[in-house]
Amino acid sequence: MRIAVEDLSVALAGRTVLAGANLIAEEGEIAGLVGPNGSGKSSLLRTVYRHLRPSAGRVLLAGRDLAELRPAESARHIGALPQERGGDFELSVREVVAMGRTPYKRAFAADDAEDRRITAEALARVGMAGAAGRRFAQLSGGERQRVLLARALAQQPDVLVLDEPTNHLDVRHQVELLALLREQRRTTLVALHDLNAAASVCDRLHVLHRGALVASGTPREVLTAELLAEVFGVRAAVVEHPLTGDPLIAFDHRAPAAAAAAEAEAEAEAAAPGR
Template identity: 70%
Template sequence: MIHIQDLSVSLAGRDVVSGVNLLASEGEIVGLVGPNGSGKSTVLRTVYRHLRPSAGRVLLDGADVHTLAPSQVATRIGALPQERGTEVELTVYEMVSMGRIPYRRAFEGPKATDGRAVQEALEQVEMTTHAHRPFATLSGGERQRVLLARALAQQPDVLVLDEPTNHLDIRRQTELIYLLATLGRTTLISLHDLNAAAALCDRLIVLSGGRVVASGPPRDVLTPPVLLDVFGVRAAVVDHPLTGDPLIAFDHAGRTREPNEREEVVGGARTTSP
């Protein structure tokens, strides 16, 4: 279980996250959504200890992650951050094997259990045929899948994924969402794609200006008023014809409010009545 309590983070003397509360129970997938700069990545970075809160706590099964030993956190939290090194002289297999380092003592070589974990992770992201390719030669989407495999190879209790669908084509996005839904791991994930978030997440946390403005099940949170107020877009929310999940249909004509009594929409353009 991950419990974020009254979390605030200051960077360069400015509060970028303030008073955030979040609870992800065992096996639950909780999504963070919001516009660029709303604080999603900042919150996630405190969970995998890349940032230290200026106030509040991040608890892992009741223990403050910033008081635990790095090795304890590394075996229990697997992260896919946005800041991802790409120009490394490692093969795909070697990159995924890095996820097993927390389980080894100093100067100890890989064990059979490490090899099995790496192989399973590569199979989960369908990258076994690329195992001996240099990581730096992969496409952006392929690199993304390898880095996810590295996190999976840690066999963590908690996954923290910051925009994991970046660079993935629609097929790979769909496969990733299905994989995460079937893993059964407690997961914190930030997503720009609100329809993907609605399909995957048990609960959503909507951030704006570093604060939580809405939280709850996707159907309760992704409402037209919230979409207008937080994202500045008009949208209708309907049932997905295939899955029954909430499906957001955006108004791509650029309108951000309903026409008033002196306005009407003609052929997709706005006109003003005399």
């Protein structure tokens, strides 16, 4: 399903944290949100999975305004892995993942054979099938992250909304998760801090800065040295990944952020008309 964000603004405690954002994730596309901390990524995602109400604008799911859908209906179409964690600590891993079946069931209805099959398959997809009987509270941070992703997959949604899904994961499981997202070919909105991960997995990137959408395009179009200096305040070179051909960002860890920003500003002034 196609997701469209139209003129979306979000205010928290009277302060605008996102203003007039417009973006589209086409059916089957992985659309990434990148930007510094506090740029509005999580606020945008929370409006898509209906944890927040926008102060202006709207989110369309296959052309329908999400605000007009019943919560259970939207939950059948949109599965989320948020940053905030629920109070699932007394449940088993299997019980946590089975919660993804809730939108399809009557209140207090027991799991049937189909629910159990889907739950088991979701656990297997994230490599946690052997932990089904363990307590969620006993898991490491990375294991919990994989279980919560399995819960979102168990919803069998048309759209996945993932807020920093690689948090707490070791390198192997980060790579496996990104490969899983590519394999799913499900419409996906994902916020990532790791720009190289974003470049490798996303079809399109949307860059947020200070609550505004400042760039959209393919990773190769968006991830330029100039944008990295202006938005992230870092000095970097963008080269070709030797294994995949994706853009690969090489950061200069010796250059202070202020120097990178000043360099970008000087380059922009030099390129301005009349100079």
